[in-house]
Amino acid sequence: MILVVGNTKGGVGKTTLAVQIGLSRARAGRRVWLVDADVQGTASSSIQCRADAEIEPALACSSYSDPRQLRSQVKQQGSNWDDIIIDVGGRDTGALRAALMLADVVLVPFAPMSFDLWAMEDMAKVIEEVNAERDGLVSLAVMNQAEPRAASVDNADAAQAVREIETFTLLEPRLVKRKAFSASSGSGLAVAEQKPVDPRAVAELDRLVKAIYEQQEGSH
Ligand SMILES: Nc1ncnc2c1ncn2[C@@H]1O[C@H](COP(=O)(O)OP(=O)(O)O)[C@@H](O)[C@H]1O
Ligand SMILES: [Mg+2]
Structure with a gap:
């Protein structure tokens, strides 16, 4: 399955989620290819930290921010992998459009803040434009950097x-703003590998990964 983690806004957690989802699937024994389609290369830097520290399982990671190269390489190499996860930059770029043309599923993270909600309207438009040219792109939204309080009004209003x-199906699981997510992702660690382990962060990520893949694999 090709999953794009995308949003035309930066700072919403695309790279954090792409890295965490990729590591979670790889730790579960899947053959995972992480594709960094952001010129800034944050995802590949993070995976390089993991490689430098020689942590297993290693994760395959390539960088293609040029849309033509992204398209041709994913087509060329795609059948070698169980799961392909594409992390894109935070703007409406050719690479984002190319990734959306290739994807089975796009996962759009947002934080419970007004600027992020405006950006969701923008991203919905991009997805609708892409959907006019192709069929069957599944568009999922996930709240990230949620407020920790279960009764948070900001979380409820944003949801x-x-x-x-x-355009979006909002996933039930959400990721709360937690140090474990930022610390682990920056150094190429799965949140479950980050010491001391934050069991709530681990459980949130597990639920999210299940929600993304179970629904898809059920339908294939
Ligand atoms: N759930 C979270 N909890 C804590 N920090 C987070 C979380 N998600 C993202 N961050 C932090 O927010 C910042 C932006 O995240 P990033 O994944 O780089 O966003 P994007 O790729 O969309 O620009 C980073 O510093 C990251 O560590
Ligand atoms: Mg990023």
Whole structure:
């Protein structure tokens, strides 16, 4: 399955999620290819930290921010992998559009903040434009950097605003803003490998990964 983690806004957690989802699937024994389609190369730097520290399983990671190269390489190499995860930059780029043309599923992270909600409208438009040229792109939204309090009004309001955008299916699991996510992702560690282990962070990520892949694999 080809999963794109995308949003036209930066700082929403695309790279964090792409790295964590990729590591989670690799640790579960899947053959995972992480494709860094952001010129800034944050995902590949993080995976390089993992390689330098010789942590197993290693993760295959390539960088293609040129849309033509991204398209041709994913087509060329795609059948070698169980899971392909493409991390894109935080703008409406050719690489984002190319990734959306290739993808089975796009996962769009957002934080419960007004600027992020505006960006969701923008991203919905991009997805609708791509969907006019192809069929069957599944568009999932996930709240990231959520407020820790279960009763948070900001979380509830943001979830409601995203539910009202028809383009997206809002996933039930969400990731709270936790040090474990930022610390682990920056050094190429799965959140489950980050010491001291934050069991709530680990559980949130597990639930998210299940929600993304179970629904897809059920339908294939
Ligand atoms: N759930 C989270 N908890 C804590 N920090 C997070 C979380 N998600 C992302 N971050 C932090 O927010 C910043 C932006 O995340 P990043 O994944 O780089 O976003 P993007 O790739 O969309 O630009 C980074 O410093 C990252 O560590
Ligand atoms: Mg990024």
